[in-house]
Amino acid sequence: xxxxxxxxxxxxxxxxxxxxxxxxxxxxxxxxxxxxxxxxxxxxxxxxxxxxxxxxxxxxxxxxxxxxxxxxxxxxxxxxxxxxxxxxxxxxxxxxxxxxxxxxxxxxxxxxxxxxxxxxxxxxxxxxxxxxxxxxxxxxxxxxxxxxxxxxxxxxxxxxxxxxxxxxxxxxxxxxxxxxxxxxxxxxxxxxxxxxxxxxxxxxxxxxxxxxxxxxxxxxxxxxxxxxxxxxxxxxxxxxxxxxxxxxxxxxxxxxxxxxxxxxxxxxxxxxxxxxxxxxxxxxxxxxxxxxxxxxxxxxxxxxxxxxxxxxxxxxxxxxxxxxxxxxxxxxxxxxxxxxxxxxxxxxxxxxxxxxxxxxxxxxxxxxxxxxxxxxxxxxxxxxxxxxxxxxxxxxxxxxxxxxxxxxxxxxxxxxxxxxxxxxxxxxxxxxxxxxxxxxxxxxxxxxxxxxxxxxxxxxxxxxxxxxxxxxxxxxxxxxxxxxxxxxxxxxxxxxxxxxxxxxxxxxxxxxxxxxxxxxxxxxxxxxx
Numbered sequence: 001x002x003x004x005x006x007x008x009x010x011x012x013x014x015x016x017x018x019x020x021x022x023x024x025x026x027x028x029x030x031x032x033x034x035x036x037x038x039x040x041x042x043x044x045x046x047x048x049x050x051x052x053x054x055x056x057x058x059x060x061x062x063x064x065x066x067x068x069x070x071x072x073x074x075x076x077x078x079x080x081x082x083x084x085x086x087x088x089x090x091x092x093x094x095x096x097x098x099x100x101x102x103x104x105x106x107x108x109x110x111x112x113x114x115x116x117x118x119x120x121x122x123x124x125x126x127x128x129x130x131x132x133x134x135x136x137x138x139x140x141x142x143x144x145x146x147x148x149x150x151x152x153x154x155x156x157x158x159x160x161x162x163x164x165x166x167x168x169x170x171x172x173x174x175x176x177x178x179x180x181x182x183x184x185x186x187x188x189x190x191x192x193x194x195x196x197x198x199x200x201x202x203x204x205x206x207x208x209x210x211x212x213x214x215x216x217x218x219x220x221x222x223x224x225x226x227x228x229x230x231x232x233x234x235x236x237x238x239x240x241x242x243x244x245x246x247x248x249x250x251x252x253x254x255x256x257x258x259x260x261x262x263x264x265x266x267x268x269x270x271x272x273x274x275x276x277x278x279x280x281x282x283x284x285x286x287x288x289x290x291x292x293x294x295x296x297x298x299x300x301x302x303x304x305x306x307x308x309x310x311x312x313x314x315x316x317x318x319x320x321x322x323x324x325x326x327x328x329x330x331x332x333x334x335x336x337x338x339x340x341x342x343x344x345x346x347x348x349x350x351x352x353x354x355x356x357x358x359x360x361x362x363x364x365x366x367x368x369x370x371x372x373x374x375x376x377x378x379x380x381x382x383x384x385x386x387x388x389x390x391x392x393x394x395x396x397x398x399x400x401x402x403x404x405x406x407x408x409x410x411x412x413x414x415x416x417x418x419x420x421x422x423x424x425x426x427x428x429x430x431x432x433x434x435x436x437x438x439x440x441x442x443x444x445x446x447x448x449x450x451x452x453x454x455x456x457x458x459x460x461x462x463x464x465x466x467x468x469x470x471x472x473x474x475x476x477x478x479x480x481x482x483x484x485x486x487x488x489x490x491x492x493x494x495x496x497x498x499x500x501x502x503x504x505x506x507x508x509x510x511x512x513x514x515x516x517x518x519x520x521x522x523x524x525x526x527x528x529x
Contacts, residue, residue: 020529028054040528043471065102072101074112077123082107091120094148119148130167137166139178142190147173156186185212196233203232205243208254213238222251229254248279261298268297270308273319278303285319293321314367326363333362335373335380335387343368352382355414356436376436383414392433396420399430400443403454406431408438422451426480448479461500468499468508473523476505483507487516487524495524 265274330339396404
């Protein structure tokens with residue numbers, strides 16, 4: 001409950017502030033206000049900037065902003081001035097102007113792109129000339145054409161035609177297609193005289209190529225099933241030879257092709273015997289040892305192999321994994337009894353995956369199998385590799401005003417205790433039982449409370465101006481409750497001064513001798529005399 005007490009005149013209660021007297025020795029404070037003397041400045045919590053009353057700087061006369069090209073005009077180089085400040089438009093790049101202009105009598109700047117087909121020169125956008133390096137439609141010469149930022153180079157559209165760029169009479173860029181004609185071929189953007197060319201780049205029996213020499217055309221072809229007739233250039237002369245493909249290749253459509261890899265068990269399958277073949281060679285799956293298969297397979301068109309271990313209930317025989325016998329010491333899937341499954345030379349003991357789940361091994365047919373049992377489904381937890389009856393206790397019954405703890409334990413020795421905690425100054429992490437788990441609830445303390453010692457307790461009242469200090473702006477706080485000193489809206493000479501009393505927020509109304517003021521943060525204070 002907040003108590004209000006009306007005061008009149010200059011009566012003070014509690015601790016008295018410094019008595020400054022009425023001596024007039026004016027000083028200017030660091031806050032820009034004039035104080036009667038340095039004592040009153042200290043009471044206001046400011047330092048003295050200089051002796052004497054605060055003075056205001058004279059207003060400076062604003063000069064007019066003038067732009068010679070009247071705004072954002074990228075096609076004209078302009079000059080902008082304001083008083084002694086002067087800037088000239090300039091090129092930001094070949095395609096943009098750095099343009100100055102006036103806005104509300106202030107100088108602004110912006111990067112303005114030049115219109116399409118123009119470029120920046122001398123601080124403005126201009127239309128560039130069209131330039132052709134081969135000076136017209138010359139099919140036998142490689143040329144590049146440029147106009148401003150546009151640039152094109154002659155190119156081949158096919159082996160008999162060149163796309164030729166040129167400048168029109170009006171100065172624009174145009175293109176046409178020119179035929180190379182007899183005895184010439186288009187190469188690298190120009191029509192060149194045919195000497196000897198090979199489409200597969202030379203003596204290459206693995207690619208089908210075509211050789212052109214003068215007016216003759218010669219294409220590689222198969223000579224039988226294992227050899228290729230290969231044409232290629234030696235200098236400017238066509239040469240031919242017959243080459244054998246080799247053991248792993250055969251000839252097809254004028255080139256040597258590798259035999260295809262085939263796997264009759266369909267890939268890397270350790271549970272099925274298979275044979276991999278390629279051409280006249282073959283490879284059979286085999287046992288690397290009693291528990292591992294050496295498995296052959298095709299990787300693309302390559303023959304490869306890998307060693308694959310058989311499963312826990314299998315062994316290798318005849319190049320494949322086969323099932324073996326199984327025994328279980330606890331006689332099956334029993335969650336409360338620890339057991340071990342044995343298959344061949346391998347053992348698999350039951351174990352806790354975590355506190356809630358048990359991995360239980362058992363025999364299925366002639367092999368090993370396992371299941372995952374949720375112990376909490378039987379009001380149990382997993383400890384010592386079995387599911388055991390479990391219990392959970394909460395000492396404070398989920399009360400944020402009591403520091404307590406929650407404990408979870410099993411009949412076979414497991415125990416875990418977690419205590420309440422302060423997450424921050426106002427939130428309690430309250431531990432409680434949730435089925436067979438310890439959970440945490442985030443509980444926010446009341447407005448006049450804080451979290452201390454893992455529980456909510458009453459907060460302490462604090463006052464930033466140290467009490468009933470009329471001439472210093474202050475804020476009184478308790479928990480999330482706060483009140484700031486303020487001027488009376490109806491009577492601007494009165495101030496509501498907040499302070500702490502008995503750990504509660506209180507206020508008194510005080511009449512300021514020289515009126516009540518409000519600082520930049522909206523907090524009231526008495527204007528110092």
